[in-house]
Amino acid sequence: MPQHTADVEGVPVDLRHWIGGRRVASDRTFADVSPIDEVELAQVAAGGAAEVDLAVAAARDAFPAWAALPVAERSEILRRVADGVEKRVEDLSRVETRDNGALIRSHRRGVMPRVAMNFRYFADYAEQRLGHPDMEVRGHRERITYDPAGVVAIITPWNAPLMLATWRIGPALAAGNTVVLKPPEWAPLTASLLADIMAEAGVPAGVFNVVQGTGLEAGAPLTAHPGINRLAFTGSVPTAGVISRAAAPNIVPLSYELGGKSPLLVFEDCDLDLAVDLAVEQFDNAGQVCLGAFRILVQESIAQEFTERVVAKARTIVQGDPRDEATDISAMVSRAHFERVRGFVERALADGARAILGGGPNDDLGGLYFRPTILVDATPGCEILTEEVFGPVLTIQTFADEAEGVAMANNTRFGLAATLVTGDRERAERVSAALDAGTVWVNCFFVRDLGAPFGGNGKSGIGREGGIWSFDFYTDIKNSVFSPDGWTS
Structure with missing residues (x-):
């Protein structure tokens, strides 16, 4: 059997998947190589259709209880996740720098604190904004609610793997969904550390799942899976085309961020x-x-x-x-x-x-x-x-x-x-x-509030996320109208 852990910059990283609240090994592995010196860091579990099925099933099983949890309780758990990220900024920074070659100073001062913010911001936002007051319409009561959509598949890129993953994971979980994450094969390690942080924060088993693997072997069955209710992807235009064709038979709403030529x-x-x-x-x-x-x-x-x-x-x-x-x-x-x-x-x-x-x-x-x-x-x-x-x-x-x-x-x-x-x-x-x-x-660059819409026109993507736009995507919006008449009790 493959080795299950690796020491990366003095930080132990579990190389297996995280499915249903436990570590799951695969018979096959893929090499994770550091761009700094092209040294192999680890052999990571290579998931496929079987592991994707397990993860989606675990997420579907966990969904009813997580969705039914009062938003204040979900938000409190996510704030504990943010606390856990903040406690491990140094570990996360060292591992991701070794894994994808981005600057350690950027990770320490900006990227990893932003990861914590992704959870804290959307936890707070869910409490403040998901409940709309009832409106009166011609003597009737009209109520708008944001119901969690179900299982969200998230496929993330390697240039800022943890930050860009949690930018989607945060609102998806805050809205009451469960998540299956497929990290990038070129920088997969911090996703495994995030699973540890989730468990320590009390995120219930199956609410957050990680399937490691390549795009062809793990990403493809995930995008085509009939148990997925939302799919968020950051990557290239050609890959987005492949994903669109795979997801089309299931009529799955998509959120794409596909880069640019700005x-x-x-x-x-x-x-x-x-x-x-x-x-x-x-x-x-x-x-x-x-x-x-x-x-x-x-x-x-x-x-x-x-x-x-x-x-x-x-x-x-x-x-x-x-x-x-x-x-x-x-x-x-x-x-x-x-x-x-x-x-x-x-x-x-x-x-x-x-x-x-x-x-x-x-x-x-x-x-x-x-x-x-x-x-x-x-x-x-x-x-x-x-x-x-x-x-x-x-x-x-x-x-x-x-x-x-x-x-x-x-x-x-x-x-x-x-x-x-x-x-x-x-x-x-x-x-x-x-x-x-x-x-x-x-006269500025790279300044944006998490509540502002983010997304692109043309071939740069589909849809917007951030603030209420994230909750628009990760929920089914319901309008209920109550007549004042006809009550028997």
Whole structure:
């Protein structure tokens, strides 16, 4: 039988599934490899249709009691989960940094505290907002209620695996649903630690389940399972198409976040220091951020100065081991993804683009480290300008006036986010209204309240989550109307 636990950065991690409140082993395993040095961390249980069936059955069995629990009691359990996450921020940070290569300082200061917030916020929100007061309609009482939908399947990506999973798990559980989570095979370990935290917090058996495995072997049977009532997925457009076809016979509502090709619009009246800072910020997490504004569009009159300053600032980026607090960006998550990003850049260069920064692997570090790269002179319509690279690669293009800038920004099949930098308030209002994106940032980046809607237009996804929008998705909304007449008691 495979080994059941691994020591990762001094933290013991159980490598089995979590199903029905207990650990479940599989005969088969898959290798989990760290992007930092391509060292194998563990052989993780490889689930398939049998484990998915077990997990869905456990979730369905646990659903009636969890759904019937008063919302205040559910919320209190979820607050204990948040407490447990906060107590283990260091362990979670060290494991996830080793597992997916993201910066330890980001995990400690932002990502893992946000994981706790995902539970605490939606626990509080459920108590405050799920109960609507009765309304009076022509002498009748009308009541709107949010009934839990049932079993929620959640499939999450590797770039921020725990944070993006709990962004969905929090509201799903707070609304009274049960959950089956399929973590990413490229960064599966913190999901197992979350199962431990759930158990310690008193989450009943079967309410939260984890099936480890690959997308083909574990994800496919989960998305097609007739026992699923909601399905939330973050990932690529092609995979979303496969999932849609698999889920269609079961008429399962879907929530998709599928990435983007977001623009950063820089106008001549901007604060140039701010614009440069925002441009260089896009290299965060080695560019493995769905919201990143990797298409930089700058007005011609300031293009030369802006470009020179961005290159100069980007040269100060420290690339290296993410466990070092001084590191700014680390490695690509896997060899396959590294080669994908390199392929995009090599094809762009062959097609006439020029690299004014980077352009290839960091030979000083070896492994999966790709240098921060800035490309100019890319041919309009080529793939580096239209496809999501998901790596530390920025392109810079110029525009003459506002109309051209907006047209270039909207010239994409994606519509997840957009950022603009301007010193003109009226322009900010006009352009933000004209941009085709689910989120628009004006003179800022990556700021969003958990109560605000999140999602994308076009190929960037389906639906919105956050605040009441999450509960709209994870519940069946019921309207009950009571006549004042006809009562016998």
